[in-house]
Structures are given as C-alpha cells and as structure tokens.
Amino acid sequence: MTASSETGALLEHLFRHQAGRMVAHLTRLLGPGNLSLAEETVQEAMLRALQTWPYQGLPENPAAWLFRVAHNVAIDAVRHNQVLGEKTDAIVAELARAAIVEPNHPDVEEQLRDDELRMIFMCCHPEISRDASVALSLKTVGGFSVREIARAFLADAATIAQRLVRARRQIREQHFTLDMPGGGELKQRLDSVLEVIYFMFNEGYASHEGEELIRQDLCMEALRLGGLVASSSIAEPRVDALVALMALQAARLPARVDHAGDLVLLEDQDRGRWDAQLTGLGFYHFDRSMAGDAVSEYHVQAAIAATHARASVTASRDWPLILHLYDQLLAINPSPVVALNRAVAVAKVYGPAKALKAIAPLENDPKLRDYYLLLAVRGHLLLELGRRNDAAVSFRAALACPCSEPERRFLRRKLESCELLTTE
C-alpha cells in the first residue's frame, strides 16, 4: 500500500490521463473503426475502479490495475459481440498479452506515447472539421467527457456529441488508419495538429464566461499534447515554438485574476504569482525552437511572450522589441486581432495618440464588430490622452458587447474612473 492510500487521494488527473492513453492504445489493438468500443471499454474499467477501490482499498499500482481491467473488459466485449469477425482470436490473444504489461515501464510508456501521438494525428485528419478534431482529440486522448467539452466551449452537450458521432463515422467509413502520413502530407498534417492544439489552448485561455477550472484544464491538456508532439521524432522547431508560447502564457494564468476574481491586466500582474515551472518549461522550448532558419507565427508569438516573461519588472519591459515582433507577426498573419495587440505596443513606444491612429482602421472591420477589447483599448488610450468623455463613450460601448463577468466588472471600474474624473 502506498502512502496515498491512507487518504484515498490519487495522482492528480490520473483517471483522465490513463483514459486518454488507454483509448489510444486499445484503438490501435482493436482498429480505428472500433474507436467507440475502445472508449466504452475504458469507461467501464474506470467504473470498476470506482466500484471496487472504496471497499478493497487502493491497488498497489492503480494505473496497472486500470490497464489490466480495461484489457479484460475489451476481451469480453470482443468475444461477446463478434465485431471483429475472423480476426477475433488474434486480437484477443494480443489483448491478453498486453493486459499483463506494466504501463509505467519505460518501454511501454514509449509505446503508449506513440499510440497517443498517432491518435492525435488521426483526429486531425484534414477530412474532419476543425471543431470536430478538437472535440475528438479532447474526448479520446484527452480523457474529457462530452459534458466537460461542452462546458469548456460553452456549447450544448448534444452538439458536441453529434460532432463526435460524425467524426467517428468518418473514421470508420473512410477507413482512416493510425499510420503516420508520409512525405509532404506529414508536414500538412503536422500543421493541422498544431492548429488544433493551439485552438484548444486559446479556447481555454480566452476569459470567456464559463467555468474557470475546466478551461485551465483545457490549456494544460493542449500543453501536454504539444509536449507530446515536441518530444516525438517528427517534431520541428515550430512545435517547440508553440509549446513555448503556450507554456509562457499558461504561466500567467494564476495571476490573471486577483483574489476577488477581478481581471488583472498583464502589466499590473503580480509576477510572483506566475508559475515558475511553466515559465522554465517555456524558455526551455523557446531555446529549442531556435534550431533551424524557418520562422513561424508561433516563433514570433513565443518571442513576444518571452519578452514579457524576461522583464523583471513592468517598467523594464522591452516595448520597442515587442513592437518589432508584432510588426513581424502582422506580416505573417495580417489579422485585425494581431493589429489590435500591436496597437498596445505602439502606445507604449510612441504614445496613445499614435496608437489611436493605428486602431482607427480596425473600427470598421466587421470581424471586430462587437469585440469589447477593441473598444476597451480605445477607451484606455482616450483616457491616457485626458479625453474622459470620449473614453466613457468607448467603455460604455464595450460594456454593450458580449463579455464575461470579470471583464464587465473591469470595464465598469474603468467607466467609473472616467466619470469620477469628469465631475471633479
């Protein structure tokens, strides 16, 4: 019995992580067409743990217990429903062999990581829509439930379930395999894998309404998947750049809201609350991303995050460098959101008047209509220029846009400060 069995506490996210790798592993043994069977099998194994451990105590090696039970459940299911036809005996034999291996053994762990990697690459098949790829990756390798995914995406559980059903059907009917694509196709697939991982991260990171905890879990899962790809043989420097970017941003999560649950802007954040381990991980991958000549969008974004992280105090932040990086980023990805972020750097380097000019063209961009952040930045710049009435108009307009409760409180405080100053 281990020490943890005294309290009944397990390794954090043990079930979720084991579920992810067991689904990937069983999908390889059962074939991608039987993905649902693999998922149901793993669900059943965890259910049995829940029904057994409270009475019999924690097993010596909980991961190995789950692993063994999942294989035995799979063997029963394969024998029982005969979906595998004449391959049944061979697969049962393989399941029986795999059931007794030690999942924590380094060789087995490597195999399991490879299974997970292949699984993500299949989930991100170009034929599957991006939304479905994200949901499927979270469900299968992430070990998230339909309800958790729905909560994180502020979506209806039925919508998510539908997406998953469709994606599984595509996998089955179009005979997708867990083989890694070759040649030029591999590079493209890696692109979509990184895109899906970054999308997953941003969904978690965006301070939408919704449950903070599940959103942070989403960020950490994206980071884990990124790390999985980065440590594989197919990694390229841009994978490290993406992991660096995610780690450096995730490091700020604990400081992003104060004790009252209010938003804290990057420059006002208590850097002591940044997660030092994640910052370290970020810089480790940032250094690795420097190999080679190619500069991806992830490289530039990571460089911006690194510049913020490197500054020991807010005042010493290298804003000219950050502005320069935003110029590069805008050249690679000329999106209005990037332009808006760049304007913040413009204000730091050249002052609020120049920044106001920089965001003027964005105000007509249909993509930014109803985007509270544009109006909030505008209000902030106007306030710096002493134009309190105009600033108040902007903050009021921002408040009319969809935003989360902490963001709303932040805007209201800003608006109050305009009005307070005006009446004085």
Place this chain on the structure above:
Amino acid sequence: MPQYMLLLHSDPANWQNLSPEEMQKATEKYMAWSKKPFTRDGKRLADDAGRVIRSDHGKPRTTDGPYSETKEILGGYYTIEAASYDEAVKLSLDHPHLEVGGTIEVRQVWGS
C-alpha cells in the same frame, strides 16, 4: 459499541455518464469516507442481481434477484460503529454515495 451495516444500493446507470475526472473524484471521496475512524469493515459485491433461493412448496427454487424488476443493485456494504440508529444515520449523511443518487440502507447488527 453497537455495530450497523450500511447497505449501498445504486443504479449503475447513474455512473455511466461520469467523466474520468468525475469518477476519480468520486473514488477519492468514497475512499476517504471508508477511512473514517468509525468504519470497521467494507466489501464490494459483484455488480449483478445475484440469486435468490426460495422454498417453493418445500422445494428450493432459485431465481435472479431479489430486485430483478428494478435496476438498483446492492453494490457493497460497510460496517460502522455508532451509539444509536440516530448516530449511525448522522454519520452516514455525508457519504458520497448519496451525492451520486445512491441509496443507503442502515441496519443494526443484532446483539452488538
């Protein structure tokens, strides 16, 4: 000190939609509860309906049961020590089994 048996009934369908994370949380709560100082013993029972043997005009007749018409099964039991039924019930009120829609039957062990 009198002993009481807590018989934990539940409908396995209640568990089907739990996520791995939720199942882990539930497992931890159950395990923490079973470590409380007043618990003496606990066993899981197989998750099937079991068998019931009745005397049918003097001959034993075996059926699945006892509740073959409902989906609830007796999943396991604990033995706890308590001064009275009231105390036994009070000690059981925070059992996580109740959070997941389960039922707890409390019975005093005779003569204890």
